[in-house]
Amino acid sequence: MIRRFWPILVLTLFLGGCGIFGEEEDETRDWSAQKLYAEATESLDDGDYERAIQLYEKLEARYPFGKYATQAQLNIAYAYYRFDEPESALAALDRFLRLYPNHEATAYAQYLRGLVNFNRSRSFMDRFIPTDKSQRDPGATLDSFNDFAEVVRRFPDSEYAEDARQRMFYLRNNLARFEIHVASYYMKRGAYVAAANRANYVVENYQRTPAVRDALEIMIDAYTRLELPELAADAQRVLALNEDTGSLIPDPQDLEEKSWTRDLWDYFGLDQN
Numbered sequence: 428m429i430r431r432f433w434p435i436l437v438l439t440l441f442l443g444g445c446g447i448f449g450e451e452e453d454e455t456r457d458w459s460a461q462k463l464y465a466e467a468t469e470s471l472d473d474g475d476y477e478r479a480i481q482l483y484e485k486l487e488a489r490y491p492f493g494k495y496a497t498q499a500q501l502n503i504a505y506a507y508y509r510f511d512e513p514e515s516a517l518a519a520l521d522r523f524l525r526l527y528p529n530h531e532a533t534a535y536a537q538y539l540r541g542l543v544n545f546n547r548s549r550s551f552m553d554r555f556i557p558t559d560k561s562q563r564d565p566g567a568t569l570d571s572f573n574d575f576a577e578v579v580r581r582f583p584d585s586e587y588a589e590d591a592r593q594r595m596f597y598l599r600n601n602l603a604r605f606e607i608h609v610a611s612y613y614m615k616r617g618a619y620v621a622a623a624n625r626a627n628y629v630v631e632n633y634q635r636t637p638a639v640r641d642a643l644e645i646m647i648d649a650y651t652r653l654e655l656p657e658l659a660a661d662a663q664r665v666l667a668l669n670e671d672t673g674s675l676i677p678d679p680q681d682l683e684e685k686s687w688t689r690d691l692w693d694y695f696g697l698d699q700n
Contacts, residue, residue, distance in 0.1 A: 520540045538585075606638065
């Protein structure tokens, strides 16, 4: 008799144990969209980004067409950004920009996309040890520049435009300096033609950046080593002319330490249309 009921007893204990030792019941199961949004936003404000993300995701899954869904998409992108999940943040922002291209918050979404890319290449150690950002892969830098350029182009009167302009200036300098690092590497390896070409690219595409002086100096050195005195002399004349006219500008110390108030569209020679 005992043997007959032993399997049933084991099964009963196992099923009961699932409720005791298994996953806890979801406390948000009966929450309204308003409560989910309020709790998620409170977590976001408190810096509990992981919980905010979880609650916003539940809100979007349960109430995809509710009045809180649109704002939740933006908030979850910001939470991912602060939680160091840049790829998830970009995915959320791309979805928002695709679904709501003319929404009143589109300028903010585009600006936030620029911020995500602006910080995407930072390593953990960068937070504690200053490093030269221009030596990294320029992919995220270029993405960020294009994001901020879109803010300035489409939303020139928005509250995000001025900061976007300043960051564009900083990023453009970094892109130019990256090319200088590559050209310097070629010089060290004895690849003088490649170094001269890379430096010439800076002169042609990144005018009015601090890197132009370095580019011209690399061109002079490379052409001299290649025994091309005429090209070296041309680069030297361009360098002297720029020095005489004051066209060579100093290297800014830091984005936060400068106040760039000029119209950067004219400065960069970009088309505003």
